[in-house]
Amino acid sequence: MNYNLKIIYASHEFKADYERKTKMAEIDVDFKDKLSSQKHPEFEYNVWGEFAPPEKLGIHGDNVAVDFDICIADGVCIEVCPEEVFEWAEYAGNPASDKKAAPVNQDRCIECLACETDCPVVAIKIFEL
Numbered sequence: 001m002n003y004n005l006k007i008i009y010a011s012h013e014f015k016a017d018y019e020r021k022t023k024m025a026e027i028d029v030d031f032k033d034k035l036s037s038q039k040h041p042e043f044e045y046n047v048w049g050e051f052a053p054p055e056k057l058g059i060h061g062d063n064v065a066v067d068f069d070i071c072i073a074d075g076v077c078i079e080v081c082p083e084e085v086f087e088w089a090e091y092a093g094n095p096a097s098d099k100k101a102a103p104v105n106q107d108r109c110i111e112c113l114a115c116e117t118d119c120p121v122v123a124i125k126i127f128e129l
């Protein structure tokens with residue numbers, strides 16, 4: 001493959017990867033009516049939907065809910081949250097990203113909505129308690 005073709009191929013690969021990461025649906029705000037839940041094996045919150053790491057991770061949390069299959073580990077939620085609700089959790093091998101913003105301190109949420117508003121892939125939904 002000549003140099004120009006390699007560049008074109010690489011740019012197509014980059015575009016395809018970007019589209020794969022961003023084309024996913026936003027978090028389904030009605031997920032609690034549609035999915036069953038189970039306690040996370042490590043954290044004090046529920047996981048909704050299929051939890052089969054690393055491929056399928058489901059939606060994590062209750063009043064602060066993060067769709068781990070959409071999360072691309074942008075990290076803006078961790079940056080903007082004034083209550084340190086989120087911590088990184090490693091999920092190497094997940095198609096969207098190798099780490100996720102886990103709402104491990106969801107009980108601290110003051111419903112400011114900063115994370116929900118700023119998440120670039122709309123992976124977060126905040127529920128009033």
Ligand code: SF4
Pocket residue numbers: 064077080081082083084085108109110111112113114115116126
């Ligand atoms: S709504 Fe505000 S306090 Fe609650 S998790 Fe999001 S950024 Fe943190």
